[in-house]
Amino acid sequence: MNLPYQLFIALRYLKSKKKHRGISFNTVISISGVAVGVMALLVVLSVMSGFHEDLQKKILGANAHVVVVSYKGGIEDYSSVMEKLMNETNIVSMSPFVIGQVMVSAGKRAHGIFLRGIEPSSELKTTDILRHIKEGSIEEIITGDRRQKTEGRLPWIIIGRELASMLGVIAGDTINVISPVGEVGPLGMLPKVRRFKVVAVFEIGMFEYDTNLAFTDIRSAQEFFGYGNVVTGIQLRLDDIYKASLVRDSINKKMGFPYYARDWMQMNRNLFSALKLEKFAMFIILILIVLVASFNIVSTLMMNVMEKQKEIAILKAMGAKNQGIMMVFMFQGLLIGIVGTVIGVTGGYVLGKIINNYEIIKLPADVYYLSKLPVKMKLIDFIVVSFSAITISFLSTLYPSYYAAKLNPVEPLRYE
Structure with missing residues (x-):
C-alpha cells in the first residue's frame, strides 16, 4: 500500500x-x-x-419516582385521589403512606428517625425498600400484620442496619417509639410512647437511610400519630424514571389545588x-x-x-x-x-x-x-x-x- x-x-x-x-x-x-x-x-x-x-x-430504593401530597398537610379521601391517578399514563403502581418524626429507644440508647407507615402489599409494587431486607422476610411482615389485626399483637417495625447497630437490637426484639406530639395532661404536653416489635432489618447501603428511616404498618402509624384515616401522600412508580418530570407536571395540571406532585429528581436536586x-x-x-x-x-x-x-x-x-x-x-x-x-x-x-x-x-x-x-x-x-x-x-x-x-x-x- x-x-x-x-x-x-x-x-x-x-x-x-x-x-x-x-x-x-x-x-x-x-x-x-x-x-x-x-x-x-x-x-x-x-x-x-x-x-x-x-x-x-x-x-430510588427507598423512595418512589413521584409523590403526590397536599398543601393542607394530609390527604383525607385518598382512595378517590388514587382512582383519578389511575388514568395517568406511565404510572405502573401506587401506594399511600404516612410519615412523621419520632424517637426510638432500646435500653439507654435512643435516636431520632422518620417513621413511615406503608401498606406492604402495595409498597412491594411501588418501591424497592422491602427488597433490601437482610434479616426477617416479607412474608413475616405480611403475616405479622394480619396477626396483629386479629390477635392484638404488638405492631411491627422495620429498621435499618445502622440504626439496629446503634440501638443494639436484632430482628425479634422490641423497641419504644416516642412521638413528641402527644396528649395534653395536667402537666402540659405528654409524649406518646408505644412498643413496636422489630420484625426485619433492611440495608440500602446509604448511611442516611439505614440510620434515620423506619417502616411500619400504615394503620399503626395513623393511630400512633393521631391521623385517623388521613395519609401524608401517595407514592407513584413509573415505567420510566426519566419521565418523572412530565408525569409531575401532568398531575399538577389535572389535580389542581390543594394537591401537588414532586418527582425524585426535584426532591434531590441539590x-x-x-x-x-x-x-x-x-x-x-x-x-x-x-x-x-x-x-x-x-x-x-x-x-x-x-x-x-x-x-x-x-x-x-x-x-x-x-x-x-x-x-x-x-x-x-x-x-x-x-x-x-x-x-x-x-x-x-x-x-x-x-x-x-x-x-x-x-x-x-x-x-x-x-x-x-x-x-x-x-x-x-x-x-x-x-x-x-x-x-x-x-x-x-x-x-x-x-x-x-x-x-x-x-x-x-x-x-x-
Whole structure:
C-alpha cells in the first residue's frame, strides 16, 4: 500500500536516528503524557458517573419516582385521589403512606428517625425498600400484620442496619417509639410512647437511610400519630424514571389545588446538581493534564523542525509545497495524539474494571454514603475525552507546522 509522502515522512520522523532503532525518546514522552492524561480523566469521570448512578439507585430504593401530597398537610379521601391517578399514563403502581418524626429507644440508647407507615402489599409494587431486607422476610411482615389485626399483637417495625447497630437490637426484639406530639395532661404536653416489635432489618447501603428511616404498618402509624384515616401522600412508580418530570407536571395540571406532585429528581436536586457540577469541574481540571502533554508535542515537533531543516529544504527543492510540509508535521503530532489517546483509553478502561471488580478502594460510609468507590464507564465519556485529547493534539501541531512551512530552503542548502 502506497502511503502519501507526508504520512510516510511523518512516520519516519517519529523514529529515532539510524544508530538508535525504535521510537525516539521524545516521542515516547509525548505519547506517555497524552496517555496518562486521558487515563486519569476517564477514571475520574467514570468514578463521578458511578457516584451519580449509585446514589440514584439507593435513593430510588427507598423512595418512589413521584409523590403526590397536599398543601393542607394530609390527604383525607385518598382512595378517590388514587382512582383519578389511575388514568395517568406511565404510572405502573401506587401506594399511600404516612410519615412523621419520632424517637426510638432500646435500653439507654435512643435516636431520632422518620417513621413511615406503608401498606406492604402495595409498597412491594411501588418501591424497592422491602427488597433490601437482610434479616426477617416479607412474608413475616405480611403475616405479622394480619396477626396483629386479629390477635392484638404488638405492631411491627422495620429498621435499618445502622440504626439496629446503634440501638443494639436484632430482628425479634422490641423497641419504644416516642412521638413528641402527644396528649395534653395536667402537666402540659405528654409524649406518646408505644412498643413496636422489630420484625426485619433492611440495608440500602446509604448511611442516611439505614440510620434515620423506619417502616411500619400504615394503620399503626395513623393511630400512633393521631391521623385517623388521613395519609401524608401517595407514592407513584413509573415505567420510566426519566419521565418523572412530565408525569409531575401532568398531575399538577389535572389535580389542581390543594394537591401537588414532586418527582425524585426535584426532591434531590441539590445533591444531583452538585455531582453534575463536580463532574464538569473535574473534567476541566484534568483536561489540563492533556494540555500539559500538548506542550510536549509542541516541543517535540519544534525540535524535529530544527533538526530536519536540511530535509525540509530538500523536499521544497524537489517541489513540495508549503501545505505538504505542514501536513508532515501535522500528521506527526496527530499520530502522537492518537496513539496516546488509544493507550489512555485502554488503560482507563482496564483500571476502571479493576477498581470496580476488586473493590480496592474502600470508603467510610458515614462520610460518603457509600462503602466502596463506584465506577460507571459511559461510552459518551470515552468519546468526549478521546475527541478532546485528539483535538488538543492537533491544535498543538499548528505553530510548529507553520514554522516548518515558512523555512527558507536556501540557507540550509547554501553550504551543501
